[in-house]
Amino acid sequence: MKRQPFVLAGTAVAPGARATLEIPLAGLYTHTPIYMPVQVVHGRREGPVVFVSGAIHGDEINGVEIIRRLLRSPLLKRMNGTLIAVPIVNIYGFHSRSRYLPDRRDLNRSFPGSDSGSLAARLADTFLSNVVRAADIGIDLHTAAIYRENLPQIRADLTDPILAPLARTFGAPVLLHSAAPEGSLRRAAADEGIPVMVYEASEALYFDEVAIRVGVRGIFHVLRALDMLPRAKRSPRHTVVLRTSSWVRAENSGILRILVGLGAAVEQGTVMGVISDPFGEGESQVVAPAASVVIGRSNLPLVFEGEALFHLARTRQAEHVEEHFEVTQGIVDEPTPDLVDEPPIV
Ligand SMILES: [Zn+2]
Structure with a gap:
């Protein structure tokens, strides 16, 4: 049977097609309309629906570059299932180079939100209703807050039987088992049975080539583990689980x-x-x-x-993690056959 089109925010995407959609959000007070841009890649064959989101915190921009590289990858032409890519969820914060929304709320503490609540609650509700609920699994990309930096790491609830093996497969240097904070996207999605892992790496308002490469490669490993892409010749890097x-x-x-x-x-x-x-x-x-x-x-x-x-x-494996992270830095010199050939950001 032929695969059905994928419908998101009223737009149908045919099997084998890709479309950029705009989800309407509250406009600016300057008579300027605002949309959340979303790209859907709808594979020819059946498979899971995965969303990848960036900039839920508006100043955490590494994820935007991770998603750009992912979407340019020639591999996606052969992908099964469906990818929903949302590089910038918090459009307002992204414009003002801020973690927060203009109402000073933290979007990642405003889930599940509501269509009659604050600006942050409404944005959370729009993202949850249109994107998260359309997906089976999600990967949410973050960095540390301003003036902080994070070791590249996955955060996931390892008691989730679907999420645990995928979180390991990502192959970040470390995997931190953690309960999702109240009000976070990860918690709200889990409450609805949609497992979401968070990739945390590097710092706000900065492009970090190591963190970007670990992120892109990790997403490919997850898509492969879900049989959305052909299995890799190279297995994921070992990840150290921290509890x-x-x-x-x-x-x-x-x-x-x-x-x-x-x-x-x-x-x-x-x-x-x-x-x-x-x-x-x-x-x-x-x-x-x-x-x-x-x-x-x-x-x-x-x-x-x-x-x-x-x-x-x-x-007890601290020394091991230290060595492991040193080895990970070498990722900037490795070839990237799954991606468009581009010089690294230095
Ligand atoms: Zn964040």
Whole structure:
């Protein structure tokens, strides 16, 4: 039987076709209409429907470049199933280079939203109704918040039997098991039986070639595991599963000298940074509470007491993760046969 067209926001996409659609959103107060642009790639043959989303936080732009490379890939011509690509979910924040919406809300704390709520609630509802509910599985692309950076990592609920193997397949250097925060897309989708994994890597308002390449390759591995693409000759990179993480915060305000990088293995007592005043008096050390690996950190040397400085995941494999992340950096020199040949961003 011939595959049916895929209908999204009132537009039908024929099997074997690709279409860019515009989902209407609340306009600007300048008489300017606003749309969420979405590209649908509807394969000729049956298969799962996967959505990939970026910039739910408007300043987290790495995902936009990941999705651009994904959509330019010649491999998609042979794809089974359907890909819904939404490079910029939070159009408003993307324009103002901000994590938030003009109503100062965080979209990723506003799900499931509603069509009669705040601007953020309405945007969440539009995205959930039109995109998420049309899909079987989702991959949501993020970076750390401004002035922070994350080790490339997948976050997923590993108790989900569908999600767990796919999250491993992605092949990020680490996979953090975590419950999705209240109000997040990941939580709202899971509540409706649609598993979503989050890819977190690098920093806001920045293109990081390593993080982008790990992301693009990871999405291909997931699509292959779902039999949407032919199986790879190369298997995914090994991923280290981490189960608990917590932030080490500043004990006092001051100017921070950071001494450990992303992916660094730390022991109990390792000095990760030193906080001092501008005169170098009254120094205090920021110390690791247990053997861990640094999966996120602040990169701003100016800190207030209580500020989150180092995101540590406890593991006995910290040394292993450190080596693993060093090897991962080599991804920028590897060939990318599945992608359009383009020079790396440096
Ligand atoms: Zn984010």
